[in-house]
Amino acid sequence: MKNKLLTSTYVAWIFIFIVLPLALIVFYAFTVNDGNIVRFTMGNFIKFFTEGVYLKSLFRSIYLALVSTIICLLIGYPMAMILAGLTPKIQSFCVTLFVLPMWMNFLMRTYAWLTILENNGLINTLLVKLGFGKLELLYNQGAVVLGMVYNFLPFMVFPIYSSLTKTDHSIIEAAQDLGANKLRVFWSVTFPLSLPGIASGVSMVFMPAVTTFVISRLMGGGHTSLIGDIIEQQFLYANDWNFASAISVIVMIILLASMAIVPKGKSEEPEGGGLW
Amino acid sequence: MKKIVSLILICVMSIFTLSACDDRPKLKIFNWGEYIDESVLEEFSEKFGVKIVYDTFATNEEMYAKIKADPASYDIIFPSEYMAKRMIDEGLISKIDMSKIPNFEKIDSMFKGLYYDPNNEYTVPYLWGTLGILYNTNNVKEPPTSWDVLFNGQYNKRLLMIDSHRDTIAAALKYLGYSLNTTDPKELDEAMQLLIKQKPDVLAYVVDEVNDKMLGEEADIAITWSGNAIETMMSSDGNFNYIIPSEGSNWFVDVMCITEQSKVKDIATEFINFMCEKDIATRNCLEVTYSTPQSEVYEEVKKANPEFAANKAAFPSAEELKYMEMFITSDDINRMYDEIWQKIKAE
Amino acid sequence: MVKKLIKNIYSTLVYLFLYAPILIMVVYSFNGSKFRNKWGGFSLKWYKELFNNHEIIRALWNTLIIAAVSAIISTIIGIAASWLLYRMKNRKFKSVILNTSYLPMLNPDIVTGVSMMILFVFIALPRGFATLLLAHITFSVPYIVQSLLPKFNQLNKNTYEAALDLGATPWEAFYKVILPELIPGIATGMLLAFTLSIDDFVISFFTTGPGVSNLSIMIYSMTRKGINPSINALSTIMFLSVLFLLITVNTRLKDKNPKN
Numbered sequence: 001m002k003n004k005l006l007t008s009t010y011v012a013w014i015f016i017f018i019v020l021p022l023a024l025i026v027f028y029a030f031t032v033n034d035g036n037i038v039r040f041t042m043g044n045f046i047k048f049f050t051e052g053v054y055l056k057s058l059f060r061s062i063y064l065a066l067v068s069t070i071i072c073l074l075i076g077y078p079m080a081m082i083l084a085g086l087t088p089k090i091q092s093f094c095v096t097l098f099v100l101p102m103w104m105n106f107l108m109r110t111y112a113w114l115t116i117l118e119n120n121g122l123i124n125t126l127l128v129k130l131g132f133g134k135l136e137l138l139y140n141q142g143a144v145v146l147g148m149v150y151n152f153l154p155f156m157v158f159p160i161y162s163s164l165t166k167t168d169h170s171i172i173e174a175a176q177d178l179g180a181n182k183l184r185v186f187w188s189v190t191f192p193l194s195l196p197g198i199a200s201g202v203s204m205v206f207m208p209a210v211t212t213f214v215i216s217r218l219m220g221g222g223h224t225s226l227i228g229d230i231i232e233q234q235f236l237y238a239n240d241w242n243f244a245s246a247i248s249v250i251v252m253i254i255l256l257a258s259m260a261i262v263p264k265g266k267s268e269e270p271e272g273g274g275l276w
Numbered sequence: 277m278k279k280i281v282s283l284i285l286i287c288v289m290s291i292f293t294l295s296a297c298d299d300r301p302k303l304k305i306f307n308w309g310e311y312i313d314e315s316v317l318e319e320f321s322e323k324f325g326v327k328i329v330y331d332t333f334a335t336n337e338e339m340y341a342k343i344k345a346d347p348a349s350y351d352i353i354f355p356s357e358y359m360a361k362r363m364i365d366e367g368l369i370s371k372i373d374m375s376k377i378p379n380f381e382k383i384d385s386m387f388k389g390l391y392y393d394p395n396n397e398y399t400v401p402y403l404w405g406t407l408g409i410l411y412n413t414n415n416v417k418e419p420p421t422s423w424d425v426l427f428n429g430q431y432n433k434r435l436l437m438i439d440s441h442r443d444t445i446a447a448a449l450k451y452l453g454y455s456l457n458t459t460d461p462k463e464l465d466e467a468m469q470l471l472i473k474q475k476p477d478v479l480a481y482v483v484d485e486v487n488d489k490m491l492g493e494e495a496d497i498a499i500t501w502s503g504n505a506i507e508t509m510m511s512s513d514g515n516f517n518y519i520i521p522s523e524g525s526n527w528f529v530d531v532m533c534i535t536e537q538s539k540v541k542d543i544a545t546e547f548i549n550f551m552c553e554k555d556i557a558t559r560n561c562l563e564v565t566y567s568t569p570q571s572e573v574y575e576e577v578k579k580a581n582p583e584f585a586a587n588k589a590a591f592p593s594a595e596e597l598k599y600m601e602m603f604i605t606s607d608d609i610n611r612m613y614d615e616i617w618q619k620i621k622a623e
Numbered sequence: 624m625v626k627k628l629i630k631n632i633y634s635t636l637v638y639l640f641l642y643a644p645i646l647i648m649v650v651y652s653f654n655g656s657k658f659r660n661k662w663g664g665f666s667l668k669w670y671k672e673l674f675n676n677h678e679i680i681r682a683l684w685n686t687l688i689i690a691a692v693s694a695i696i697s698t699i700i701g702i703a704a705s706w707l708l709y710r711m712k713n714r715k716f717k718s719v720i721l722n723t724s725y726l727p728m729l730n731p732d733i734v735t736g737v738s739m740m741i742l743f744v745f746i747a748l749p750r751g752f753a754t755l756l757l758a759h760i761t762f763s764v765p766y767i768v769q770s771l772l773p774k775f776n777q778l779n780k781n782t783y784e785a786a787l788d789l790g791a792t793p794w795e796a797f798y799k800v801i802l803p804e805l806i807p808g809i810a811t812g813m814l815l816a817f818t819l820s821i822d823d824f825v826i827s828f829f830t831t832g833p834g835v836s837n838l839s840i841m842i843y844s845m846t847r848k849g850i851n852p853s854i855n856a857l858s859t860i861m862f863l864s865v866l867f868l869l870i871t872v873n874t875r876l877k878d879k880n881p882k883n
Contacts, residue, residue: 007707010700014724017739018724019723020745021741025734028741054618056622075637078633079637098641099869101645104861105821105842105861106839112645112648116647207729210731239341330834334844345740
C-alpha cells in the first residue's frame with residue numbers, strides 16, 4: 001500500500017525529470033519552427049550529415065576522445081596496479097592523495113595548465129634558460145588531449161583499482177602454484193579479471209571526452225570546434241535549438257552504441273559500485 | 277531519523293525564506309562582463325532603495341538567446357546596437373518614456389537618430405567603441421596601417437583573432453574591400469578562404485583573454501575592441517598602441533534598453549537616467565575605458581586620463597567614422613555567418 | 624629492487640602530473656603581481672581581497688548550499704528508489720525503471736544540461752536557484768542508486784520479514800533493521816553526490832538563472848576575462864581544507880578499523 005504510493009511518486013519523478021527532457025530533445029530534433037508553425041522534418045539531421053563541417057567535427061571529437069582514452073588506459077592501468085599492490089596502511093593514504101585533486105574545481109586546475117604551458121610559461125621559461133628554443137605546447141590538439149587526460153585520468157584509475165583489489169588473491173596464488181610466471185599470471189588471470197574495471201573506466205573517460213567543450217576552449221585556443229562546442233554554440237549563440245537537439249540525439253546514439261560494444265567481461269559486482 | 281529529516285526541512289525552508297526576505301523592489305540587469313563601475317550600482321541601490329541583481333554576458337548572441345528563452349529574466353539589458361535593432365523588431369524591447377530621461381539631451385547628436393532606433397524611442401546610448409588592431413610597439417617595429425598585417429603571414433603564431441564570427445569575418449571582408457554586412461556568397465566565400473589560409477598563423481581565438489595574453493607577451497598583435505585595447509595600454513609599461521586600419525572597420529554603440537516584459541519599467545527608466553548623469557557616466561567611462569557618447573563627459577575623461585582621450589582609434593572623429601560600418605543582423609544573416617564560421621573552425 | 628624503483632618513479636611522476644596545476648595555484652596565490660608570468664613578491668593581498676569580493680563569496684556560498692541540499696535530497700530520493708527497486712517483483716518493470724534511473728549517468732553532461740534547460744522552458748519555470756537545485760538533484764540520484772542497490776542486494780532478506788513478524792511497522796523495520804546496514808553505501812553515495820555537485824559546470828551553466836552563479840560558472844566567465852587572482856587564494860584554502868578533512872577522516876577510520 002505504502003509501496004504503491006512511493007512507486008508512483010518515484011515513477012512520476014523519473015518521468016518529469018529524466019524521460020520528459022529527453023523526449024523534448026528528440027521532439028526538437030525532429031521539428032522546425034517556421035514562424036509560429038511547428039512541423040516535423042528530417043531537415044536538422046540532413047543538415048548535419050550533408051554539411052561536411054559537422055561530420056568533420058564529430059570525427060575529430062571521437063578521434064581525440066579515443067586518443068585520450070587510450071592514453072588514460074596506458075597511464076592509468078599501471079598506476080592502478082601500483083596502488084592495488086600497496087600495503088593497506090599506505091594504500092588508503094595514497095588513494096586519498098589521488099582523489100584529492102578531484103575536489104578542486106576542474107576549471108581552475110585546467111586553467112592553471114596555461115601558466116605552465118604557454119609561450120612565456122614555466123616550461124618555456126625553463127627551456128629558454130637552458131638554452132633551448134620554445135615549444136608550442138598550447139592552443140593545439142595536443143593541448144586538448146593533455147587537458148582531457150589530466151581531467152579524466154582518475155576516472156580510469158579508480159574502477160581498475162577497484163577491480164584489482166577485489167580480485168581474489170587465492171586465484172593468483174593458485175596460478176603461481178601451478179607454475180605460471182609473473183607475466184603469465186598477469187595476462188591469464190589478473191588482466192581478464194580486471195576487464196569490468198577497464199570497461200567502466202573506458203566508458204567514464206570516453207563519454208565526457210567526446211562531449212567536452214570547456215577543455216577544448218581553454219586549451220585549444222578556439223582553433224577547432226569539437227562537437228560539444230557546436231552543440232553549445234547552436235543552443236546559446238546561433239539559437240537553433242532544433243539543430244542543436246538533432247546533434248545531441250546523434251551524439252547520444254553514438255555513445256550508447258559504443259558502450260554496448262565495450263566488452264564487459266564478468267560483470268558480477270555484488271559489492272557495489274562505490275569508488276573507494 | 278525523523279528528527280534529522282525535520283531538521284533538514286527546517287534548514288531548507290529557512291534558506292528559501294531568508295533569501296526572499298528582501299522586500300525592496302528588484303532590478304535585474306544584464307550587462308557585458310566588466311562593463312561598469314560597480315560602485316555606481318551600489319550608489320543607485322542606496323539612493324533609490326532598490327535591490328540590484330547584476331549578471332554578465334560575453335557576447336550579444338548569448339544575451340539574445342537568454343532573453344529569447346526567458347523574456348522576463350532581466351529588466352535592463354545592454355545590447356550592441358545591431359542586436360538592439362533585432363530585439364526591437366522582435367518585440368523584446370519596450371519603448372522608453374523619454375520624458376522621464378531628462379539626461380538624454382546630454383548625449384551627442386552623433387549618437388541620435390541612428391538606423392537602429394531612428395526616433396530614439398527604445399534605446400539610450402551607454403558607451404561606444406571601435407574594432408581595430410592592438411599591437412606591442414616593442415616587437416612590432418612598423419606601426420600597422422592596414423588589415424593586411426593580420427593576413428600576410430608576418431606574425432606567425434604571434435597573432436590573436438577574436439572568437440566571434442561577426443568581428444573576425446568583418447576584418448577579412450574589410451580587407452578585401454567588401455561591406456561587413458554583405459550577403460553575397462562570393463564575397464563571403466573569399467573572406468572564408470582568407471581566414472582559413474590565415475589559421476596556422478593564429479595563436480588563438482580569444483575574447484577578453486586578449487589583454488592577459490598581450491601583456492604576457494604571448495602574442496604581438498591582436499584584433500580587438502577599443503576598450504580592451506585601452507585597458508591593455510593602461511596596464512602596460514606604455515608599449516602598446518591601438519589603430520584602426522585604413523580600409524575601415526566596425527564601430528558599435530552599446531545601448532541601454534528595458535525589456536518588454538519587465539515588471540519594474542519605472543525603476544528601470546530611473547536607472548537609465550541615472551546612468552546618464554555626468555558624474556556617473558564619467559566613472560563608468562574611466563573604469564571601462566570604452567568611449568563616451570557625451571561630450572561633457574569626454575572633457576572630464578580628458579582631465580583624468582589624457583592618454584585614453586587622445587587615442588584617435590578610441591575616439592575617431594565624425595569624418596573618420598564615415599569609413600566605419602555598424603553591423604546589421606537577422607536570423608538569416610546570423611546563420612549565414614555562423615555557417616562560415618563553423619567551416620573556418622572545422623579546418 | 625629495480626622494480627620498486629621503477630614503481631616509485633612512475634607513481635611520483637603521475638602524482639606530479641596530477642598536482643602540478645594545484646601547486647601552481649597555491650604558489651601564485653601568494654604572488655604580489657596580478658600577472659601570471661611576473662613574480663611580484665610574496666603577498667597575502669589576494670587572501671584579503673578574497674574576503675572582500677562579494678561576487679566570489681556569494682558564488683562559493685551558492686555552490687556549497689546547492690551541493691549540500693542536493694546531496695541530502697537526492698540521497699533521500701535515492702534510498703526510496705533503491706528500496707523500491709529492491710522490493711520490486713516484476714522483473715520487466717524493474718529493469719525498465721532501473722535503466723531509466725541510470726540515464727542521467729549515461730548521458731553526457733551537455734545533453735543532460737540542455738534537456739533540463741528545455742524542460743524548464745517547457746514547464747515555464749523561470750530559471751534560477753530552484754532550477755539549479757532540481758538539476759543537481761536529478762543528476763545525483765542515479766549515483767546514489769548505483770551505490771546503494773548492491774548494498775541492498777547484500778542484505779539478509781529475512782531480517783526485515785523477521786522484524787515485521789515481531790510486530791514492527793514497516794517504517795520501524797526499515798529504520799531499525801535495513802538503514803544501519805546501508806550507512807556505508809549512503810555515505811559513499813552522499814559524498815559522491817556532493818563532490819559532483821561542487822565541481823559541476825556544464826549542467827549548471829544551462830540551468831541557472833539571473834543572479835545565481837556557482838563557483839564553476841564564475842570561474843568560467845573569468846577564464847574569458849582574466850582570472851582574478853583571488854580565485855587562487857580561494858582554491859588554496861579549499862585545497863587545504865579538503866586535505867585536512869580527508870586526512871582526519873582517514874585517520875579516524877583507521878583508528879576504528881585497524882583491518883581497513
